[in-house]
Amino acid sequence: MPSTLFDTPYSTLVSDKDDELLGARISEDGQWRFPPTSAVPDKYAICLIQFEDRGFRYHPGVNPFSIARAFVQNVKARKVVSGGSTISMQTVRLMRNEKRTYFEKLIELIWATRLELTNSKNSILALYASHAPMGGNVVGIDAASWRYFGHDAISLSWAEAATLAVLPNAPSLMHFGRNRDALLRKRNRLLERLYDKQIIKETDYQLAVDEPLPDHPHVLPQLSPHLVTQIYLKQPGQHVQTTLSKSLQMQTEEVLSRWNREFSQNGIRNMAALVVDLQSNNVLAYSGNVQFDNKTSGNQVDVIQSLRSTGSILKPFLYCAMLQEGVMLPQELLPDVPININGFAPKNFSLQYDGAAHADEALARSLNVPSVVSLRRYGVPKFHHFLQAIGLSSLKKSAEHYGLSLILGGAEASLWEVANAYGTMARTVNSYTHSQTYPEVEDFTFIASNHKKKHNSASSPLFNAGAAWLTLEALTNLNRPEEIDWQSIPSMQKIAWKTGTSYGFRDAWAVGVTPRYLVAVWTGNASGEGRPGLTGARTSAKVMFDLFNLLPATSWFDTPYNELTEAAICRESGLIQGAYCPESSIDTLLIPHKGVQSNSCGYHKRIHLSQDGQYQVYQQCAGDRGIMPVSWFVLPPSWAWYYQQQNPNYRSLPPFSPECIGGGNGQPMQFIYPYSNATLKLAKQLDGSIGKANFELAHQQPSTVVYWHLDDDYIGETSDVHQMQLSPSKGKHRVTVVDEVGNALGVEFEVE
Secondary structure (H helix, E strand, C coil): CCCCCCCCCCCEEEECCCCCEEEEECCCCCCEECCCCCCCCHHHHHHHHHHHCCCCCCCCCCCHHHHHHHHHHHHHHCCCCCCCCCHHHHHHHHHHCCCCCHHHHHHHHHHHHHHHHHCCHHHHHHHHHHHCECCCCEECHHHHHHHHHCCCHHHCCHHHHHHHHHHHHCHHHCECCECHHHHHHHHHHHHHHHHHCCCCCHHHHHHHHHCCCCCCCCCCCCCCHHHHHHHHHHCCCCEEEECCCHHHHHHHHHHHHHHHHHHHHHCCCEEEEEEEECCCCEEEEEECCCCCCCCCCCCCCCHHHCEEECCCCCHHHHHHHHHHCCCCCCCCEEEECCCCECCECCCCCCCCCCEEEEHHHHHHCCCHHHHHHHHHHHCHHHHHHHHHHCCCCCCCCCHHHHHHHHHHCCCEEEHHHHHHHHHHHHHHHHHHHHHCCCCCEECCECECCCCCCEEECCCCCCCCHHHHHHHHHHCCCCCCHHHCCHHHCCCCCCCEEEEEECCCCCEEEEEEECCCEEEEEEEECCCCCCCCCCCHHHHHHHHHHHHHCCCCCCCCCCCCHHHEEEEEEECCCCCECCCCCCHHHEEEEEEEHHHHHCCECCCEEEEEECCCCCCECCCCCCHHHCCEEEEEECCCHHHHHHHHHHCCCCCCCCCECHHHCCCCCCCCEEEEECCCCEEECCCECCCCCECCEEEEEEECCCCCCEEEEECCEEEEEECCCCEEEECCCCEEEEEEEEECCCCEEEEEEEEC
16 A cells, blocks of 8 residues: 555644634645544544444455445446445545546455554544545535534534535535435434434434534634734645634734724724733734735735834833943933934934933833934944844844934834844843743744744843843833823733834834733734824724733733842932932932943032022132032033923023133033034025024023124124024035123034
8 A cells, every 4th residue: 555545635724722723724726625633523433434334343444245235236226326335445445536447446445454454443434534525625524514514523413423424425415505405314314323223312313303404604714814824835734733822812803803993094904913922932812914805905914024114112122232231221311402413313203302311211202312322322233233133133234224223213123023022021031030040032933833943042141131120110111002090000910011103104013011921013004105193102002902901910020139239329310329419319229230330420510609509609709609519410501401491490500600700611502403514405485585594502501692603794692592593605604602701612514
């Protein structure tokens, strides 16, 4: 006998972790032929043996009495009315699929005995049940159970088992528009035999014969169709068990469908979501898109695996990398003012500036300018390498290609890779706090039998547990959608989460983690079309929190104390306590070990005031005003100009007393615009005149009078608000400002 008994293509089956069917793809020859089953349900085995071969359990593959009986019946009828074939012989006939002749019957007799010698009776039943024709393009008991009855073969009733047992004898009878009465009579005769032989009770018999035949074919389950397609392309013709939970997958798809109906009113047609158990790293729900059957709006694109602009979703990784290397402290004050770096002028989403913001607050609010300043300080090549190490393999171009825009969405990544990176960060904290060890970096898996893909050894952890924990803590401070005060609601669990929105409102991201679960969501249009209102907070975050509501609540991450150090931190600057930081503004906070090597606070300065506190003075000019040393929180002028608008309690330095004017040091002024060596383009107005540029200056003492000069010409003075609209001619120029006490500042620029 051949080594391969059946050389036929099979359908691709995908099931969940409990082996419940999620979806299937038809075989290459257009048949619904499921991969061979290893066991046959008892009800079907009983029905099949009673109908086809009552001596099956006892004969060696050939039943001479059945052959003799068939021979007599055929002679009397003068035509073939019975074949006398055993189930073993019918299995051989299905294997060979040859034209029926007397010579072929002889081969079947010989092969049937050999089949019996090499296989158990139950194995032969399974071979037959898996390959028997069941009408139309349905082959085998498993496919027939789903197509005709809408459930698996294990759940067959007596009536359903009897129907499938008689069907291969005349598969053309299974037609929903004809021959139903003949099929019903044949089924009921078999059920009556079972009752007569006391195999089934009278109640079971009555219920079975009253059960109607199916009146239409059932559609196979269509859960996680993008994942089913992905498996079909890689492992066609196999039954693949995944790690998914069928019930959670159904709930996830219902949540996505509900939100999709709302978002589609704004022309937002696509959405994807991933739910992962971080303890096992197994995917529990995989929704690559919505409305899989819709072929007009890119709904068949598996967005989980597609490359999309990252927006701000990578910012936590920069924050964590800088913390663990001691380059930045968790609450360090970062500039948030207009900047221009070689023509790159990032702006915050709100188009407003705070002057300065603490690093954890800047991360929680996703401020762009502090992130760009941080990346410039850390180094683009270094961060680019770090992202590749944590699994963002899609960053194939050089660091120079991405530049500083890397942190604002200048790169592309898939939801799968981004979610894996967040998962690695969370698992690092879990593993270290539970066992004081670092885990190997493993990708998520959705195949139950797969070994997880590893891309880093435990000897060189990518994330430091202390820095990762501080990052996750910072990500709990985001304002949730609809301004929910979640901290005041006991039933709402603590979640670390981050959103991202790409340029042009094309991609909306949201990723959230707890110690047990990760949920990642993408919303947008697969075509790349942007839509107003398509932001991470307004779309994906809402979906993400709805998905978290489907999961059991968990506690929060334990603190990895061994990877953190207590340090005295200046509350205003977020830096290590400096020489002039007042004790009242010192907090004891946990920072990574390397953070103790960072700079101390330089924003608190020692100044001398007159006894009434109205003026700055020096020893040699204090006179009758007296002198007293104080600590004063001083920001650079451009920072202070914006910072004071958001923080009314910020106090500018008092002016010098009239007796001490001219004795100060330091520059009290700073240009906000233009930047040094900037290139200005002045658009023409509707009347044909040349447009104007708005020059802006920050002064520590806004009420000070400032005199403005363009090249060698005096052009005016300002007070309180230091702005001047100018229309310079084409070429290079210099603006110089001088305040009333003689401080001077200049900036050069060019007009195109």
